[in-house]
Amino acid sequence: xxxxCLFCKIIAGEIPVDKLYEDDDVLAFRDIAPQAPVHFLVxxxxxxxxxxFLEAEDEQLVxxxxxxxxxxxxxxxxxxxxxxxxxxxxxxxxTVFHIHLHILGGRQFHWPPG
Ligand code: 5GP
Ligand code: ZN
Numbered sequence: 001x002x003x004x005c006l007f008c009k010i011i012a013g014e015i016p017v018d019k020l021y022e023d024d025d026v027l028a029f030r031d032i033a034p035q036a037p038v039h040f041l042v043x044x045x046x047x048x049x050x051x052x053f054l055e056a057e058d059e060q061l062v063x064x065x066x067x068x069x070x071x072x073x074x075x076x077x078x079x080x081x082x083x084x085x086x087x088x089x090x091x092x093x094x095t096v097f098h099i100h101l102h103i104l105g106g107r108q109f110h111w112p113p114g
Pocket of ligand 2 (some may be wrong): 001002005006007008009011046048081097
């Protein structure tokens with residue numbers, strides 16, 4: 001728990017979210033400013049500042065995040081496809097420095113991303 005971290009506060013229940021899934025290791029909730037008809041985040045309960053701060057011991061946890069996101073995408077009916085995004089660093093648009101996986105779906109996506 002990082003007391004200055006927004007997502008740690010969400011994990012602690014101090015800030016309400018539209019929760020989709022929770023277990024001992026991860027939490028999934030809808031993004032407050034959705035960029036697609038479906039847009040949710042999967043975060044680990046362990047505070048990790050971003051992808052660049054992952055350690056070897058976190059490899060299984062990242063797999064859990066990916067599988068949770070894919071399962072929820074299916075549950076939410078995203079049969080045509082969905083976009084998974086990790087932003088790392090301010091230059092890539094990271095604004096919350098607690099690692100999070102964005103899952104977006106329900107519209108057509110383009111490549112390269114903006
Ligand atoms: P980043 O820009 O760091 O990759 O993504 C952070 C995401 O967190 C943004 O999409 C933003 O809308 C979302 N977010 C920021 N604060 C809150 C909040 O208090 N509640 C929820 N549900 N999402 C948030
Ligand atoms: Zn945190």
